[in-house]
Amino acid sequence: MRDLCINMNNQKMRNIQSFVKRSGRLTEGQKYGLTDLWAEYGIEPTNHQLIDFKTVFVKRQPVILEIGFGNGDSLLAMAINEPEHNFLGIEVYEAGVGRLINEVHKHQLTNLKIIKEDAVAVLKNNIANNSLFGLQLYFADPWHKKKHHKRRLVQHEFMDIMANKLIHNSFVHMATDWEHYAQQMMQTLENHAHFKNTLSAHTYSPRPKRRPITKFERRGEKLGHGVWDLIFTCTK
Numbered sequence: 001m002r003d004l005c006i007n008m009n010n011q012k013m014r015n016i017q018s019f020v021k022r023s024g025r026l027t028e029g030q031k032y033g034l035t036d037l038w039a040e041y042g043i044e045p046t047n048h049q050l051i052d053f054k055t056v057f058v059k060r061q062p063v064i065l066e067i068g069f070g071n072g073d074s075l076l077a078m079a080i081n082e083p084e085h086n087f088l089g090i091e092v093y094e095a096g097v098g099r100l101i102n103e104v105h106k107h108q109l110t111n112l113k114i115i116k117e118d119a120v121a122v123l124k125n126n127i128a129n130n131s132l133f134g135l136q137l138y139f140a141d142p143w144h145k146k147k148h149h150k151r152r153l154v155q156h157e158f159m160d161i162m163a164n165k166l167i168h169n170s171f172v173h174m175a176t177d178w179e180h181y182a183q184q185m186m187q188t189l190e191n192h193a194h195f196k197n198t199l200s201a202h203t204y205s206p207r208p209k210r211r212p213i214t215k216f217e218r219r220g221e222k223l224g225h226g227v228w229d230l231i232f233t234c235t236k
């Protein structure tokens with residue numbers, strides 16, 4: 001019965017996208033990143049085939065997934081600062097993907113690869129269970145109108161998927177500048193059997209030093225928004 005419910009929920013999630021594709025003119029650098037450099041830094045998952053991290057990354061080391069990296073600046077900084085980790089960034093925003101690939105190339109990084117698809121589909125079809133050391137989700141689209149809350153990525157069904165993909169004692173780090181979404185994240189994670197707050201119950205974390213300030217975070221700050229970080233452990 002539980003499996004049936006999960007399947008039905010997964011079905012629902014498949015139909016509702018958590019993003020709206022932003023468009024606009026690409027700079028020459030972004031175009032170069034999306035074309036000439038793509039084969040070196042991009043991954044194109046094929047239907048229902050699992051990505052083999054051993055062949056994708058030069059070094060065998062823990063893989064951290066970041067969903068929705070935007071223009072990629074904070075993910076780039078992390079990959080530079082943490083050569084002991086491999087990073088997989090998934091983003092549908094073409095300009096951001098092109099820009100990040102260009103930067104990764106300039107820095108000659110071998111520990112950051114990029115997928116330009118819907119992260120939910122990639123997780124379901126192409127990421128092996130028990131393969132991720134961490135999930136990062138920074139300033140995910142807040143979908144602040146009530147009628148759009150169903151488009152928010154962080155929901156119980158999504159965390160069910162993540163619980164399968166993450167290894168035991170891995171981490172989940174989320175940050176948002178929307179208080180209502182922060183509360184939803186806190187509730188969803190605390191109500192899920194496989195996630196445990198690294199601080200005491202209902203407690204948000206200060207921004208850890210390893211997380212650089214992101215573009216959307218700065219934008220929120222200018223608008224007077226607060227920032228809420230949540231750091232959980234995945235135990236299963």
Ligand SMILES: C[S@@+](CC[C@H](N)C(=O)[O-])C[C@H]1O[C@@H](n2cnc3c(N)ncnc32)[C@H](O)[C@@H]1O
Binds near residue numbers: 069
């Ligand atoms: C509000 S922006 C935040 C970008 C960046 N993290 C920052 O803080 O500056 C959210 C990003 O998530 C991406 N996104 C949302 N849902 C996604 C999904 N299912 N798969 C891939 N990218 C997604 C959007 O394209 C968008 O660029």
